[in-house]
Amino acid sequence: MTQLICGNCHKVYDSSKHGRCPKCKRTTTQFYEFSNSDDFLQAQIPKIEQFRKDTGLQGLVKGLNCVIINTEPENQRLAVKEILKNTGFSYGHSFQDTNNIITVLNANNSADILVKSRKIDKNPFRSYNIRPKTQNFPNTRLESFVFEVLNLSKYVEIQKDQDVKFLTDIIDRDNYSFIQTMPSKFIGTSYGFIQWHKNKGDYHPDEFKSTSSDIKKPDFEYLKNIKELDHTATRVKAQDRDSAIIEFMKLTNYKFDFAIYVNHLNSITNVARLSAKDFAMVFTSGITNYKNPEESGPTERFTYNYGPRVHHMAFNTDKIEDSFEGLKANGMDFLIQLVGSENEGLKQTFSVQSPNTLIVNEYIHRYGDFDGFFTRSNVTDLTRSTDKQ
Numbered sequence: 229m230t231q232l233i234c235g236n237c238h239k240v241y242d243s244s245k246h247g248r249c250p251k252c253k254r255t256t257t258q259f260y261e262f263s264n265s266d267d268f269l270q271a272q273i274p275k276i277e278q279f280r281k282d283t284g285l286q287g288l289v290k291g292l293n294c295v296i297i298n299t300e301p302e303n304q305r306l307a308v309k310e311i312l313k314n315t316g317f318s319y320g321h322s323f324q325d326t327n328n329i330i331t332v333l334n335a336n337n338s339a340d341i342l343v344k345s346r347k348i349d350k351n352p353f354r355s356y357n358i359r360p361k362t363q364n365f366p367n368t369r370l371e372s373f374v375f376e377v378l379n380l381s382k383y384v385e386i387q388k389d390q391d392v393k394f395l396t397d398i399i400d401r402d403n404y405s406f407i408q409t410m411p412s413k414f415i416g417t418s419y420g421f422i423q424w425h426k427n428k429g430d431y432h433p434d435e436f437k438s439t440s441s442d443i444k445k446p447d448f449e450y451l452k453n454i455k456e457l458d459h460t461a462t463r464v465k466a467q468d469r470d471s472a473i474i475e476f477m478k479l480t481n482y483k484f485d486f487a488i489y490v491n492h493l494n495s496i497t498n499v500a501r502l503s504a505k506d507f508a509m510v511f512t513s514g515i516t517n518y519k520n521p522e523e524s525g526p527t528e529r530f531t532y533n534y535g536p537r538v539h540h541m542a543f544n545t546d547k548i549e550d551s552f553e554g555l556k557a558n559g560m561d562f563l564i565q566l567v568g569s570e571n572e573g574l575k576q577t578f579s580v581q582s583p584n585t586l587i588v589n590e591y592i593h594r595y596g597d598f599d600g601f602f603t604r605s606n607v608t609d610l611t612r613s614t615d616k617q
Contacts, residue, residue, distance in 0.1 A: 263515055263516050264466055264469055264470070264496055264513065264514070264515050264516070266487055268470055269470050269473060269474070269484060270484075272470075272474055273477075273483070273484060276474065276477050276478055277483075279478065280481065283386045283389075284382065284386060285383070285386055285481070286481065287378075287481065288377055288378055288379060288382065288383055288386075288481070289375050289376075289377050289383070289421070289479075289480045289481045290375065290376040290377065290378070290481075291339075291375065291376065291502055291506045291507055292339040292373060292374070292375055292376075292457075292506070292507040293339055293340070293374045293375055293376045293422050294339050294340035294341065294342050294374045294422075294431075295339060295340075295341055295342070295370055295372065295373055295374070295457070295460070295541070296342045296344060296370070296371050296372040296374065296420070297341065297342065297343050297344070297369075297370045297371065297585050297587070298344055298345060298346065298351075298353070298367055298368065298369060298371045299343065299344075299345050299367065299368050299584055299585060300345065300365060300366075300367055300368055301329075301345040301346070301347075301367075303345070303368070303583075303584040303585075304329060304331070304343060304344065304345035305443070306584045307343050307582070307584035307585050308331045308333070308343050308441075308443055309443055310582060310584055310585075311333055311341060311343065312333070312443065312444075312445045312446065313445075313446055313558070314454075314555060314560055314579070314589055315335070315451070315454050315543055315589070316335050316451050316452060316453070316454040316455050316543070317333040317334060317335045317338075317341060318333065318334055318335065318445055319331070319333060319441065319443060319444075319445060320332035320333055320334045320340070320429070321430075321432075321438075322438070322439040322440070322441050323431075323432055323433075323436045323437060323438050323439055324347070324436065324437050324439055325433050325435065325436050325437070326347070326348075327346060327347055327348050328344045328345065328346055328347060329344060329345050329347065329439065330342055330343070330344040330431065331343045331344070331439075331441070332429075332431055334429070335455060335456050335457070336455070336456065337455070337456050338455070338456030338457050339456075339457050339507055340429065341457070342431065343585075345367070346367060351366070351367055352395060352410065352411055352418075353367075353369060353371050353411050353416065353417075353418075354366050354367065356369070356411060356416030356535050356536070356537070357369055357416075357535065358535075359532075359533060359534050359535040360532070360533050361533040361534055362533075362534055362535065362586065365586060368584075368585065368586050369416065369417070369537050369538070369586065370417065370460070370537070370538040370541075370585070370587060371411075371417060371418055372408055372417065372418045372419070372420045373417065373418075373419055373420065373460075373509075374406075374408070374419075374420035374421065374422055375419070375420070375421055375422070375480055376421075376422055376423070376424065377421045377422065377423050378423070379423065380398060380405045380406075380407065380421060380422075380423040381398065383421055384398060384407060384421075387479065390478070392409060392479070393409065393410045394407050394408065394409055394410065395407075395408050395409070395410055395418065396408075401425075401433055401434055402425065402426070402434055403424065403425055403426055403427045403428075403430050403431075403432070404422050404423060404424050404425055404431075405422070405423045405425070406420065406421070406422045406423075407420065407421055408420035408421070409479070412472065412475060414464055414465075414468040414471050414472035414475060414536065415462050415464055415468075415472050415511075415536045415537070416535055416536045416537055417462065417537070417538065419476070419479050419480075446558075448554055448558060449554070450547070450550055450551045450553075450554035450555070451554075453545055453546040453547045453548070453550065453551045454543050454544075454545050454551055454591065455543065455544045455545065455546065456507075456543070456544050457507060457541060457542070457543060458507070458508065458542045458543060458544045458590075458592055459499075459507060459508035459509065459510050459542045460509065460510065460538050460540065460541050460542065461497070461510040461511070461512050461538070461539050461540050461542070461590075462509075462510070462511050462512070462536065462537065462538050462539065463511075463512045463513070463527055463530050463531050463534075463536060463537065463538075463539045464511055464512070464513045464531065464536045465513065465514070465517065465518070465528070465531050465536060466494075466513045466514035466515060466516055466517045466518070466528060467517055468513070468536070469496065469498065469511065469513035469514075472511055472513075472536075473498060473500060473511055476500060476509060476511075477500065480502075481502060482500040482501060482502050482509060483500060483501060483502075484498070484499075484500050485499045485500060485501045485508075485601070486498075486499055486601075487499070488602060488604050488607045489515065490604070490607060490608050490611055491515065493525045493526060493527070493608065493611050493612060494514045494515050494516060494523075494524060494525030494527065494528060495512060495513070495514060495515065495525055495526065495527040495528075495611050496512065496513050496514070496515055496527075497510060497511075497512050497602065497607050497611070498510065498511045498512070498513070499601055499602070501601075504599060508601065512527050512539065512611075513527060513528075513531075514527050514528035514531075516528075518531065518532050526611055526612065526614045526615040526617075527611065527614075529615070530614060530617060533617075534586070534617075537586070538587060539587070539588060539614070540578060540587060540588035540589065540590045541587055541588075541589060541590065542576075542589075542590035542591070542592050543589065543590065543591055543592070544592060544593070544594075545591040545592060545593050546593065548566065548575050548577075548591060548592075548593040549566065549575075551591060552566055552577060552591065555579075555591075560579055560580075560589075561579065561580045562577055562578060562579050562580065563577075563578040563579065563580055563588070563613040563614060563616050563617075564577055564578055564609060564610065564613035565577065567605070567606050567609040567610065568603065568605070568606045570595045572603050572605070572606070573594060573595055573596070573598030573600060573603065574592060574593060574594045574595060574598055574600075574602075574603065574606065575592070575593050575595075576590060576591065576592045576593075576606050576610060577590070577591050578590055578610055578613055578614065579591075580616075581617055588614075588617075590610075
């Protein structure tokens with residue numbers, strides 16, 4: 229079965245099912261066998277930049293404020309303890325409202341991590357969580373990336389004009405106003421937007437119940453080396469790679485920076501950045517779509533087994549060799565040893581997948597004035613290691 233890509237609207241579809249593009253109905257001969265490249269994406273960038281200027285979106289959205297991870301109720305406390313044990317994040321506060329139990333974790337100069345579980349059955353993300361290897365985790369995923377905005381009402385007006393769908397209307401609190409999109413059909417994750425009025429970092433709703441916690445952060449010395457959230461990597465289906473990145477750029481002020489192709493593993497690592505110093509958003513996809521376990525490569529196998537979702541959270545790490553040994557000594561297992569070197573500009577490693585969040589931890593250290601973000605050799609080694617999942 230051949231998969232084609234429409235030269236007009238970039239829709240990917242099976243040639244055996246349609247005689248013409250099912251989206252734009254084009255019937256000309258401008259169809260191409262599907263394989264990802266940067267051509268279409270690069271052509272869209274100036275259009276998106278003009279869209280931002282024309283609508284007033286430019287400069288309206290700032291950097292990442294927090295990520296929201298939802299777990300099964302019995303795993304929420306375990307997930308908090310795990311993050312405290314394996315990162316430099318500290319306990320902030322816990323509370324519950326009508327629908328959720330939430331713990332806030334903080335680190336200096338970093339987006340926060342909110343770990344929560346639902347008290348109700350309703351879950352708009354559940355359909356994205358039912359895959360061959362996630363059957364027992366119907367509520368578990370990093371659900372939302374939350375970005376700070378300067379004027380939420382204006383932002384929502386702009387995006388509603390573009391037919392963006394939100395889960396609710398704007399939620400106004402004393403400390404902040406908040407809204408989030410429906411889960412993206414490309415990544416299964418929502419984008420949230422928050423405007424702070426006062427007490428930035430205080431996520432308590434107006435009516436809540438404080439939850440005391442006896443969870444203590446371990447005092448391992450190496451945890452001081454593990455710092456801010458550097459980036460996350462979301463794995464998406466090959467056919468959705470361009471659409472996922474374009475969607476993200478239209479919702480934020482991030483720009484597509486570069487892509488690293490690892491052809492023999494059928495994988496592309498795509499990086500979007502706000503600036504060199506800000507949290508980076510990484511999307512990883514196949515070059516071609518999933519065919520079967522033998523031919524598809526680790527990235528497409530992951531999306532087949534787990535669905536599109538955040539694969540790992542990466543933490544900037546000083547003294548990475550000492551930190552790596554300390555983590556191992558205290559029970560953390562890894563998919564791969566440290567890869568890279570000072571001469572190459574960086575070192576990285578992947579932990580095994582968390583049984584509580586289904587997320588891998590990456591630990592990364594860049595040396596000196598290295599500004600390449602990644603290297604091809606490291607990306608290749610790290611991608612290959614995820615075959616063990």
